[in-house]
Structure formats: C-alpha cells, structure tokens
Amino acid sequence: HGLTTALPAALDRGEFFIEYQPLVHLGDGSVHGAEALVRWLHPQHGVLGPDRFIPLAEHTGLIVPLGRWVLEQSVRQAMVWQERHSDAGPLRINVNLSPCQLTHPGLVSDTVDILERVGLEPNSLCLEVTESALIGADDDLLKPLRRLAEMGVDIALDDFGTGYSNLANLRRLPVSILKLDRSFTQGMQQFPADPVDLKIVEGIVSLAHSLDLAVTVEGVETGAQAEQLRLLGCDTAQGWYYARPGPPDRLHDLALVDA
Ligand code: G
Numbered sequence: 182h183g184l185t186t187a188l189p190a191a192l193d194r195g196e197f198f199i200e201y202q203p204l205v206h207l208g209d210g211s212v213h214g215a216e217a218l219v220r221w222l223h224p225q226h227g228v229l230g231p232d233r234f235i236p237l238a239e240h241t242g243l244i245v246p247l248g249r250w251v252l253e254q255s256v257r258q259a260m261v262w263q264e265r266h267s268d269a270g271p272l273r274i275n276v277n278l279s280p281c282q283l284t285h286p287g288l289v290s291d292t293v294d295i296l297e298r299v300g301l302e303p304n305s306l307c308l309e310v311t312e313s314a315l316i317g318a319d320d321d322l323l324k325p326l327r328r329l330a331e332m333g334v335d336i337a338l339d340d341f342g343t344g345y346s347n348l349a350n351l352r353r354l355p356v357s358i359l360k361l362d363r364s365f366t367q368g369m370q371q372f373p374a375d376p377v378d379l380k381i382v383e384g385i386v387s388l389a390h391s392l393d394l395a396v397t398v399e400g401v402e403t404g405a406q407a408e409q410l411r412l413l414g415c416d417t418a419q420g421w422y423y424a425r426p427g428p429p430d431r432l433h434d435l436a437l438v439d440a
Pocket residue numbers: 217218219230231232235248251277278279426
C-alpha cells in the first residue's frame with residue numbers, strides 16, 4: 182500500500198498537523214478545552230483524515246511515534262492557550278489513544294516526560310480511549326491507565342454506547358469521563374426528541390453521575406440538540422453547532438468571546 186510505505190517519511194518531513202475541536206460547558210456555553218484531531222497533508226493526495234491513515238499506522242507500529250508526536254504538540258498547544266487565557270480557567274486538551282498505544286510499555290513514562298517538559302498540569306490532559314479497546318481489559322492493560330489517572334490525568338471512554346460494555350464493568354475502569362457516541366445526539370434532532378431516546382440518555386447520565394463520571398456529548402449540530410442534552414444533565418459538548426475542527430487560534434477567538 183502506497184500510503185503505508187509513505188508514513189514514516191511523512192512523520193520525518195512534518196506532513197502531519199493537528200486540528201482542534203472545542204469542547205464547551207453545556208451550562209453556560211463557555212469553552213472547556215478542545216480535542217486534538219490529527220490530519221496528514223499528503224503531497225499528492227492533499228489533506229487526509231485519520232480514518233485514512235490511523236489504521237495503517239496501527240498496523241505498522243508507526244502509531245507509537247505518531248501518537249507521541251500528537252501528544253507533545255497538543256500538550257504544548259494547551260500550554261499556549263493557558264498562558265494566553267489564564268482568565269478562562271485552565272483550558273484542557275483531549276488526545277485520542279489507539280489500543281496499541283495502551284499496550285506500549287512507554288505510555289506512562291512518555292506522557293509524564295511530555296507533561297513535565299512542557300509544564301502542563303496532568304489534570305489539564307484527558308486521554309480518550311474507545312470503549313471497544315477496554316472491553317474485557319485485564320489488569321495488565323488497565324495498569325498504565327490507572328497510573329495516569331492517579332497522577333490526575335483524566336481518562337475518557339470515547340464512543341460510549343456503541344460497544345458492548347457491561348455497565349457494571351465501568352466501576353473497575355480508571356475512567357472519569359464518558360463521551361456519549363454521536364448516535365445518541367442524532368436522536369435529539371427533533372424537539373422534543375423521541376421519548377425512548379430521552380429515557381436512554383437520561384439513564385446513562387444518571388448512572389454516570391452516580392459513579393462520579395462526567396458526561397461529554399459529541400456531534401451536537403443544532404441548538405435543539407444542545408438544549409435537550411443540557412436538560413438531560415450532560416456536562417460538556419462538542420460538535421459543529423459550536424465549531425468544526427480547526428486551527429489552534431480559533432480557540433482563542435472562542436475563549437475571548439466568552440470571557
Ligand atoms: O478527525 P475526525 O474528525 O475525522 O476523526 C476521526 C477519528 O479519528 C476519531 O474517531 C478520532 O478518535 C480518530 N483520531 C483523530 N486523531 C487521532 C489521533 O491522534 N490518534 C488516534 N489514535 N486517533 C485519532
């Protein structure tokens with residue numbers, strides 16, 4: 182595969198870049214932070230989204246150095262936001278982790294090293310892990326996540342509700358945030374939403390809060406969705422209604438508007 186063989190050189194040549202999508206508090210619309218989303222500016226094919234190359238990077242192992250690069254860039258960017266917007270409260274950064282990064286022995290030491298070199302507080306970082314990556318996870322897999330959580334790094338369960346997680350299993354995961362999958366948000370397009378959809382989200386939020394987990398919703402595209410998810414008690418939100426993924430300076434504009 183052409184893209185696969187081009188990946189290592191692309192990292193060396195600096196062809197990857199990161200877009201940031203804001204996360205807002207549903208209560209007052211203020212900016213909470215942003216999720217880092219990597220892209221590849223391919224010299225022939227133009228901008229490629231992560232769906233095109235993350236699976237290839239996972240397959241070849243390049244995901245480890247690429248993931249480390251994404252983490253370092255994102256942590257540096259969060260530090261820049263915090264220095265410029267000390268008034269907005271510490272803006273936070275969410276970074277996605279692939280399953281192979283979870284089993285890589287350097288995960289904890291690389292993360293600690295990056296946070297210390299940059300000077301970002303661990304509780305300004307959230308690592309997103311998909312629900313499917315943690316299904317049936319044994320203690321060996323959970324240990325590095327637990328160490329990071331003990332340091333204050335938030336762990337979010339991404340795409341929550343699409344997998345097959347045993348809800349009772351949530352208690353043993355070192356997770357502090359549930360990111361409700363976009364499919365739930367799509368069910369809130371009508372106002373009022375389908376009563377069954379409302380009940381399901383209400384139940385998830387209630388369970389999450391009783392376990393001291395915060396709930397983030399993804400894929401909010403309309404004000405009606407935002408309002409219904411706010412009324413259901415969701416904590417933070419992300420989606421095109423607020424902002425598409427974009428360059429880092431866009432977060433300054435948003436944070437300034439709300440300040
Ligand atoms: O960027 P887009 O909006 O198309 O995101 C598509 C998917 O790619 C998301 O599910 C996201 O979790 C994943 N993704 C984006 N950036 C990264 C990254 O840096 N590392 C990993 N492992 N996945 C990412």
